[in-house]
Structure formats: C-alpha cells, structure tokens
Amino acid sequence: MIIGVPKEIKDNEARVGITPAGVKTLSEAGHKVLVETNAGALSSFPDEDYQNAGAEIVGDAGYCWGKADMVVKVKEPIEKEYPYFRDDLVLFTYLHLAPIPGLTNKLLDAKVTGIAYETVRDRQNTLPLLTPMSEVAGRMSVQVGASYLEKEKGGRGILLGGVPGVPPAHVTVIGGGVVGTNAARIALGMGAKVTLIDLNLNRLREIDDIFNGRVYTLASNSYNVAQATREADLVIGGVLIPGATAPKIVTREMVSRMKKGAVIVDVAIDQGGCVETARPTSHSNPSYTVDGVVHYCVTNMPGAVPHTSTLALTNATFPYVMRIATLGAKEALRKDPGFAEGLNTFAGKITYKGVADSQQREFTAPASVLE
Ligand SMILES: NC(=O)C1=CN([C@@H]2O[C@H](COP(=O)(O)OP(=O)(O)OC[C@H]3O[C@@H](n4cnc5c(N)ncnc54)[C@H](O)[C@@H]3O)[C@@H](O)[C@H]2O)C=CC1
Numbered sequence: 001m002i003i004g005v006p007k008e009i010k011d012n013e014a015r016v017g018i019t020p021a022g023v024k025t026l027s028e029a030g031h032k033v034l035v036e037t038n039a040g041a042l043s044s045f046p047d048e049d050y051q052n053a054g055a056e057i058v059g060d061a062g063y064c065w066g067k068a069d070m071v072v073k074v075k076e077p078i079e080k081e082y083p084y085f086r087d088d089l090v091l092f093t094y095l096h097l098a099p100i101p102g103l104t105n106k107l108l109d110a111k112v113t114g115i116a117y118e119t120v121r122d123r124q125n126t127l128p129l130l131t132p133m134s135e136v137a138g139r140m141s142v143q144v145g146a147s148y149l150e151k152e153k154g155g156r157g158i159l160l161g162g163v164p165g166v167p168p169a170h171v172t173v174i175g176g177g178v179v180g181t182n183a184a185r186i187a188l189g190m191g192a193k194v195t196l197i198d199l200n201l202n203r204l205r206e207i208d209d210i211f212n213g214r215v216y217t218l219a220s221n222s223y224n225v226a227q228a229t230r231e232a233d234l235v236i237g238g239v240l241i242p243g244a245t246a247p248k249i250v251t252r253e254m255v256s257r258m259k260k261g262a263v264i265v266d267v268a269i270d271q272g273g274c275v276e277t278a279r280p281t282s283h284s285n286p287s288y289t290v291d292g293v294v295h296y297c298v299t300n301m302p303g304a305v306p307h308t309s310t311l312a313l314t315n316a317t318f319p320y321v322m323r324i325a326t327l328g329a330k331e332a333l334r335k336d337p338g339f340a341e342g343l344n345t346f347a348g349k350i351t352y353k354g355v356a357d358s359q360q361r362e363f364t365a366p367a368s369v370l371e
C-alpha cells in the first residue's frame with residue numbers, strides 16, 4: 001500500500017501522523033510511505049530521519065495526497081485540503097465531523113472512506129485513539145488556565161495554589177473522563193481547590209477513590225453546575241458524548257454570573273464545546289472575553305506540545321495504521337467491530353450514529369457497508 005503523510009496545515013498544528021519509527025515498520029513490511037517535506041520537523045523528526053527509515057520525501061502536498069491509497073493525518077482536513085478528496089482514498093485522522101457539516105458534505109460528495117480516531121473503540125469500550133490527546137489536553141488545560149488567570153492575560157490575578165494565609169483558586173472541572181481526571185490531577189498538584197462534576201455517578205465514585213476524597217464531586221445538573229461555575233476561578237470543560245456535538249452544560253446565563261476575570265478552558269470545543277459562549281479559537285488567537293470571563297477554546301491544544309503529543313498519539317494509532325496497510329481498510333474494519341466504530345463516512349454515507357444524529361441526517365450502519 002502507498003501511505004501519505006502530509007504536513008499539517010491547521011493553525012499552529014505541529015504534530016505529524018506517523019513517526020520515523022512507524023515508517024521503518026511499514027517499509028520493512030513492503031509498503032511505500034510518502035512524507036511531505038518538513039511534515040515532522042516541528043515534532044523534532046527531520047526529513048532525514050524519515051528518509052533513513054525508508055520514506056520518500058515529497059515536496060508537494062497534492063502529490064502526497066494524490067498518490068496515496070491511505071492518508072494518515074492528525075487533525076481534520078481544512079478547506080485547502082478538500083480538493084484532495086477522492087473516492088478511493090482512505091483517510092485516517094481526527095475528523096470531529098458532528099460540528100462541521102461542511103467537511104462532512106465534502107467527504108460524502110467525494111465518497112472518501114473517513115476513519116475518525118476519536119470514535120474508534122477497544123475491547124474495554126474506551127476510546128484508545130482519543131485518550132492520549134485527552135491526557136495531554138487535560139493536563140495542559142490547567143497550566144493554560146493558570147496563565148490566563150494572571151492579570152496581564154485578562155484574568156482576575158489569582159495564583160492557583162494561593163500562599164500561606166491566602167486561599168487557593170477554585171477550579172471546577174465539568175466531565176470526569178480522561179480530560180477531567182488529568183485536569184483534576186494537575187490542579188490538585190498545583191494546590192487548587194478542585195470540584196469535579198459528572199453525570200455518571202460510578203465515575204464520581206472512582207474519582208473519589210483515585211484522589212482519596214481530595215476532589216469534591218458533584219452530580220451533573222443545572223443547579224449544581226450554576227453554583228460551581230459561580231464559585232469558580234477556573235472552569236474546565238471536558239464533557240463528551242462520543243462522536244456527537246457536545247451538550248451545552250454551562251449556559252450563557254451561568255457565564256454571566258461568574259466572577260469577573262474568571263477563566264473558562266473549554267477543551268470539548270473540538271466537538272462544539274460544552275459552554276454556550278464558547279466558539280473555536282486557534283493557537284495564534286486563543287482567547288476572547290464574554291461578560292468579563294476569559295474564554296480559551298483552542299481545538300487542537302496538544303498541537304502546542306508536538307514532541308510529546310506526536311509520540312503519545314502515534315503510540316496508539318500506529319497499530320491500526322499497520323492493520324489497514326496489511327489487510328486493506330474494509331477487511332481491517334470488518335475484523336474488529338471496535339475499529340469499525342471509527343468509520344464515519346463510506347461511499348457517500350454517514351456511518352457513525354453520533355454524527356448523523358447531530359446533523360439530523362441519515363445513518364447507515366457500518367456493518368451493512370462493510371459486507
Ligand atoms: N481541544 C482539544 O485540543 C482537545 C479536545 N479533546 C476533547 O475533550 C473532550 C473530552 O474528552 P475525554 O475526556 O477523552 O472524554 P471521556 O469520554 O473520557 O469523558 C467525558 C466525560 O463527560 C461526562 N459527561 C457526559 N455528559 C455529561 C454531562 N451532561 N454533565 C457532566 N458530565 C458529562 C461523561 O460521563 C464522561 O465521564 C472531547 O470532546 C475530546 O474530543 C480532547 C483532546 C484535545
């Protein structure tokens with residue numbers, strides 16, 4: 001199989017879809033890998049390392065996409081990449097289609113086989129290709145939030161951990177999954193007072209256990225969310241309904257009642273955001289203010305720490321890349337129902353229910369198209 005690894009062109013996205021280690025394994029198995037010039041440079045993988053691992057370095061993104069049977073990326077394609085779509089292309093990457101109908105239409109029109117990292121399931125029913133980046137973004141959310149709480153960045157000028165004689169900041173984490181747990185861990189480590197809200201009571205029990213009762217847990221309902229956001233200096237949004245548009249847990253009215261200079265980091269923004277006033281931002285223009293509350297809503301937070309993130313992401317994605325290369329996409333998906341959950345678009349049909357429901361469109365079960 002010919003595998004294309006283009007350079008990411010989303011704003012300040014410095015990760016890359018395959019490392020030189022992956023190229024070596026693919027090449028040794030007889031596959032050809034085309035890597036666009038400088039695709040890995042910002043993740044500390046120069047072209048030379050790819051070349052030594054067996055890749056062909058190509059200067060033209062169109063050539064990289066056009067010659068490849070499968071393109072392996074990190075982020076969802078942006079408009080400049082839409083002309084590369086075609087019906088015999090397998091695209092393996094984050095897609096986040098639910099809040100992006102424009103991209104969905106383009107993939108459907110071109111009949112691309114679109115396999116989304118974020119909806120692949122493993123045997124434990126977790127999301128193995130989302131987890132590593134949620135770990136990164138969850139940890140980052142607290143350091144970013146702490147920085148925006150500084151006066152110069154528009155925040156209320158509060159030090160997360162406080163000092164002897166002065167209380168720490170109050171961090172409210174909404175969603176106790178991978179993002180939320182990692183955020184809580186870092187916030188606690190920095191000395192903040194942490195409240196975590198989730199709908200799943202069993203998850204709250206686990207959180208209580210993991211943190212030995214040092215995190216205050218709250219069941220998710222609008223009363224509790226209103227109170228916890230009002231008290232918070234920093235709110236971190238990490239809610240997910242896999243593949244679907246995120247529910248708006250924090251309403252505009254709740255934001256208007258928050259402290260002036262408080263900060264919201266809506267990590268769930270890649271799925272549309274769980275805060276009503278959140279809109280997608282980029283690393284070059286990451287924040288804005290609504291009702292005196294600073295909002296940070298970058299859709300590709302891990303792109304800011306590409307060395308760590310590329311390694312963490314590809315550790316998880318590469319075994320799936322290898323399976324597609326070995327078996328072909330259809331057979332690889334057919335053999336593993338959890339992997340088949342990653343199939344979001346196929347032959348002009350939406351094959352992930354969360355995407356179809358979010359866009360109120362027809363859903364086609366992956367099993368029926370993979371026969
Ligand atoms: N902006 C960025 O750069 C990045 C964004 N993300 C996003 O962060 C979000 C969270 O991801 P994970 O933590 O991996 O998901 P997860 O599935 O591990 O956790 C989500 C949690 O939300 C909870 N939840 C669902 N509905 C809720 C409600 N109404 N109220 C409170 N909690 C509720 C679930 O019970 C679950 O514990 C996703 O949208 C993911 O794509 C992840 C990595 C990077």
Ligand SMILES: CC(=O)C(=O)O
Nearest residue numbers: 133270299300301302
């Ligand atoms: C998950 C995601 O959106 C990211 O890593 O950029």
